[in-house]
Amino acid sequence: xxxxxxxxxxxxxxxxxxxxxxxxxxxxxxxxxxxxxxxxxxxxxxxxxxxxxxxxxxxxxxxxxxxxxxxxxxxxxxxxxxxxxxxxxxxxxxxxxxxxxxxxxxxxxxxxxxxxxxxxxxxxxxxxxxxxxxxxxxxxxxxxxxxxxxxxxxxxxxxxxxxxxxxxxxxxxxxxxxxxxxxxxxxxxxxxxxxxxxxxxxxxxxxxxxxxxxxxxxxxxxxxxxxxxxxxxxxxxxxx
Numbered sequence: 444x445x446x447x448x449x450x451x452x453x454x455x456x457x458x459x460x461x462x463x464x465x466x467x468x469x470x471x472x473x474x475x476x477x478x479x480x481x482x483x484x485x486x487x488x489x490x491x492x493x494x495x496x497x498x499x500x501x502x503x504x505x506x507x508x509x510x511x512x513x514x515x516x517x518x519x520x521x522x523x524x525x526x527x528x529x530x531x532x533x534x535x536x537x538x539x540x541x542x543x544x545x546x547x548x549x550x551x552x553x554x555x556x557x558x559x560x561x562x563x564x565x566x567x568x569x570x571x572x573x574x575x576x577x578x579x580x581x582x583x584x585x586x587x588x589x590x591x592x593x594x595x596x597x598x599x600x601x602x603x604x605x606x607x608x609x610x611x612x613x614x615x616x617x618x619x620x621x622x623x624x625x626x627x628x629x630x631x632x633x634x635x636x637x638x639x640x641x642x643x644x645x646x647x648x649x650x651x652x653x654x655x656x657x658x659x660x661x662x663x664x665x666x667x668x669x670x671x672x673x674x675x676x677x678x679x680x681x682x683x
Contacts, residue, residue, distance in 0.1 A: 512543035543676035585651035639663035
């Protein structure tokens with residue numbers, strides 16, 4: 444029985460090693476991993492909080508808010524077909540022109556009478572300011588463009604607001620442009636006292652198309668980049 448309870452050589456060696464180790468070294472304390480820092484002052488905390496609040500609550504300017512657009516496909520259907528087969532067919536397949544519409548803008552439904560009298564085919568507006576808008580008119584029976592001043596005067600004959608804008612304008616600029624396929628476009632910029640207008644006119648499909656982008660002066664100052672993009676997006680189908 445004494446043999447069963449006698450210590451094994453491993454245990455004896457381990458015990459001996461432990462008991463003979465009598466000298467220990469005095470370890471120096473390690474420096475702290477994260478040195479103590481002075482707590483921030485109340486002023487610094489307030490400044491940081493206000494800066495964070497400003498970043499979270501500041502809204503982007505309107506010109507940046509409308510950095511996405513939707514493509515509108517216009518059919519330029521005659522008044523006789525408005526609301527019938529021509530008005531309800533697949534617009535993309537039968538489109539005669541396209542332009543970009545800022546995200547969030549609303550479409551104003553054009554009446555059959557309005558389409559028949561002044562040729563308005565489509566219109567979109569900013570719901571926050573309805574006079575900030577874009578629209579397109581067309582007239583049939585035009586094979587080519589007349590001189591620039593004649594075209595602008597003829598457009599004004601059927602648009603009282605355009606007449607008033609031209610009459611009170613500080614500056615009316617116009618130029619001719621051709622796309623890569625040789626199609627001719629007239630571009631007008633009217634800088635009025637209380638409003639600004641960009642107009643593009645071209646002929647295709649035996650029709651004259653006029654695309655308008657209008658905005659009151661404050662909205663023009665704020666959204667000029669967006670409005671110029673919309674103005675430049677207008678093209679007739681087959682010219683892009």
